Amino acid sequence: MAEETESTKTEPLKTAEEEFKKLEITEEEESELKLETSDHVTFMVEASIAMKFGAVQQYLEVSPAASASATAIPLHNVASRELILILEYYRMHDWVDAGERDLKEFDERFLKDLNYEELKELLLAANYLNVEKLFNFLTKSIANIIRNKDVEFVRTFFGIDNDYTPEEEAAYREENAWAGVKFV
Amino acid sequence: EVGEGKGKEAKLRERQSIRNRKNDRDRISELPITVLLHIMEFMNTNEAIKTCVLSKHWKDIWKSLTSLKLDSSILGVANFDKFVSGVLSSRDASISLLNLHIVLHHCIDFELLHDIMEYAVLHNVQNLTLIIFVHYKFHFVFPSVIYFCSSLTNLHLSHPFWELPKSLQLPALKTLHLENACFTSPDNDFAEPFSSCVSLNSLHLIDCSLVKHSKALCINNSNLQRLHLSLTVVDTYKIVLSTPNLTCLAIKNFYCEHQLSSPCNLSFLEVFIDASLRFDSPFFVILLQVLANVKKMTLSSRTIKTMRRVLSYGERVKNPLPCLVRLESLQVNIESDSKISYREVNRIVKYLLQNSPLTTVQMKDFKFKKLLVEKVNKNLKQCSEHMRSGVFEGKGRPGKLKLKRTTI
Numbered sequence: 018m019a020e021e022t023e024s025t026k027t028e029p030l031k032t033a034e035e036e037f038k039k040l041e042i043t044e045e046e047e048s049e050l051k052l053e054t055s056d057h058v059t060f061m062v063e064a065s066i067a068m069k070f071g072a073v074q075q076y077l078e079v080s081p082a083a084s085a086s087a088t089a090i091p092l093h094n095v096a097s098r099e100l101i102l103i104l105e106y107y108r109m110h111d112w113v114d115a116g117e118r119d120l121k122e123f124d125e126r127f128l129k130d131l132n133y134e135e136l137k138e139l140l141l142a143a144n145y146l147n148v149e150k151l152f153n154f155l156t157k158s159i160a161n162i163i164r165n166k167d168v169e170f171v172r173t174f175f176g177i178d179n180d181y182t183p184e185e186e187a188a189y190r191e192e193n194a195w196a197g198v199k200f201v
Numbered sequence: 202e203v204g205e206g207k208g209k210e211a212k213l214r215e216r217q218s219i220r221n222r223k224n225d226r227d228r229i230s231e232l233p234i235t236v237l238l239h240i241m242e243f244m245n246t247n248e249a250i251k252t253c254v255l256s257k258h259w260k261d262i263w264k265s266l267t268s269l270k271l272d273s274s275i276l277g278v279a280n281f282d283k284f285v286s287g288v289l290s291s292r293d294a295s296i297s298l299l300n301l302h303i304v305l306h307h308c309i310d311f312e313l314l315h316d317i318m319e320y321a322v323l324h325n326v327q328n329l330t331l332i333i334f335v336h337y338k339f340h341f342v343f344p345s346v347i348y349f350c351s352s353l354t355n356l357h358l359s360h361p362f363w364e365l366p367k368s369l370q371l372p373a374l375k376t377l378h379l380e381n382a383c384f385t386s387p388d389n390d391f392a393e394p395f396s397s398c399v400s401l402n403s404l405h406l407i408d409c410s411l412v413k414h415s416k417a418l419c420i421n422n423s424n425l426q427r428l429h430l431s432l433t434v435v436d437t438y439k440i441v442l443s444t445p446n447l448t449c450l451a452i453k454n455f456y457c458e459h460q461l462s463s464p465c466n467l468s469f470l471e472v473f474i475d476a477s478l479r480f481d482s483p484f485f486v487i488l489l490q491v492l493a494n495v496k497k498m499t500l501s502s503r504t505i506k507t508m509r510r511v512l513s514y515g516e517r518v519k520n521p522l523p524c525l526v527r528l529e530s531l532q533v534n535i536e537s538d539s540k541i542s543y544r545e546v547n548r549i550v551k552y553l554l555q556n557s558p559l560t561t562v563q564m565k566d567f568k569f570k571k572l573l574v575e576k577v578n579k580n581l582k583q584c585s586e587h588m589r590s591g592v593f594e595g596k597g598r599p600g601k602l603k604l605k606r607t608t609i
Contacts (some may be wrong), residue, residue, distance in 0.1 A: 140232070
């Protein structure tokens with residue numbers, strides 16, 4: 018969709034072959050950053066993507082030397098499993114030619130491939146890394162999952178132990194009757 | 202693509218994860234409250250409040266929500282008033298209410314509406330949306346406290362028919378979206394409601410009308426950059442654009458022939474026009490003359506059809522279509538229900554580009570999902586009949602490859 022056009026030359030067009038030659042396919046040299054996950058796997062990540070991670074930005078502000086050197090930037094609360102997913106998400110969303118529909122399809126598939134545990138793990142990683150777009154996508158998706166579900170489902174989803182006694186719970190619901198808090 | 206030792210490490214990690222499932226569970230249940238609040242802000246407020254019965258830890262979390270979404274069609278009309286009063290009296294009053302979104306399908310008690318708005322204004326509301334679908338029997342105005350709010354940055358107001366006060370005192374407002382408002386003016390003079398909104402950047406007017414006997418709607422704002430007009434079902438009036446920094450104008454479904462004029466030398470960067478008119482409508486020509494300096498223009502096939510009519514009846518129309526001497530990029534969107542042929546589109550495009558400099562032409566065909574791109578170099582006086590085909594929507598996998606296409 019995004020067709021890049023270069024500054025023009027004023028020579029008239031000669032042959033189709035010549036025109037074809039002008040279709041340049043360029044492999045752009047991009048600087049990379051070395052990231053190390055909590056399970057000690059190192060990743061070479063395009064700087065354009067890594068710099069979208071708030072945690073990476075913050076690290077480089079404190080120790081700017083890390084961007085050039087071979088030392089890996091440690092990501093203490095992100096495992097390789099999550100980082101692979103995060104990179105997959107950002108590579109797709111960063112891709113210039115991705116149309117709106119492509120992204121929608123990708124997002125749906127991305128979400129479908131995650132079970133609830135993985136989804137929450139990924140949310141924690143996204144929160145730690147401070148990656149806004151993915152964080153919003155995941156929190157919104159979780160909101161959609163728990164919407165209109167009964168209270169036991171939500172407790173199971175978040176791994177919550179109910180510490181209300183039945184009497185307390187009944188009293189609390191009574192007190193908040195205005196909110197129409199009805200649960201199955 | 203992925204770092205060394207992935208396979209082995211991943212397997213190890215999987216094994217660990219099974220062993221640590223109990224620990225993981227504890228970790229998850231300790232999701233930071235800010236994250237839980239973020240999840241809850243995507244829900245309607247009544248759903249978010251339900252989390253209070255999950256456990257003691259969750260009891261008060263919702264009270265710190267900075268966004269409230271209240272919809273009477275979900276809550277039920279009977280419960281709405283009680284619910285809203287309950288929310289406002291129970292939430293933590295020391296926390297700002299930054300986003301408030303209310304959709305009403307019934308006539309809420311006006312006193313209550315006023316109280317809600319006052320609460321929002323006192324709690325530093327930044328984004329306020331208030332959409333009312335029902336007609337109040339009396340002459341409706343929104344609670345005036347809204348129009349003197351110093352924290353508001355985005356405001357969206359809609360009601361079947363309502364009057365906007367003469368002047369809005371909203372110094373932080375950046376985006377304003379008004380539907381079915383009637384602009385009022387002092388002493389049958391100009392209506393000039395936006396001149397005190399010094400930060401206003403984007404203005405959307407949907408089916409807004411002008412009070413009778415007023416001279417014109419004057420959009421007088423030196424900061425405004427984007428204006429979206431969709432004034433289809435209202436009587437014609439004059440619109441004066443005193444907006445020296447306006448760079449983007451969008452006009453949609455402009456069946457009426459409002460008279461657009463501007464004392465400023467507008468040099469638009471971007472214009473979107475989707476309009477359908479009678480062939481002899483002077484509006485169109487006036488519009489294009491206002492836009493004479495436009496650099497980037499998007500036209501719908503409806504608009505192209507109107508232009509074709511103007512061209513066909515050229516002798517009977519006093520003013521011909523103007524020359525767009527600074528146009529650098531033209532895009533034509535062909536809607537899926539459009540019956541216009543590429544040939545006809547090409548004819549209009551050629552006409553419009555007579556005096557334009559180097560221009561990129563893009564045709565987006567929503568019917569056949571095609572993108573046609575052409576770069577026209579007027580120096581060469583070359584304008585081919587057949588546009589080169591490209592691919593409308595990119596398919597494949599993301600990667601580092603970037604395709605650069607150079608054409609003349």
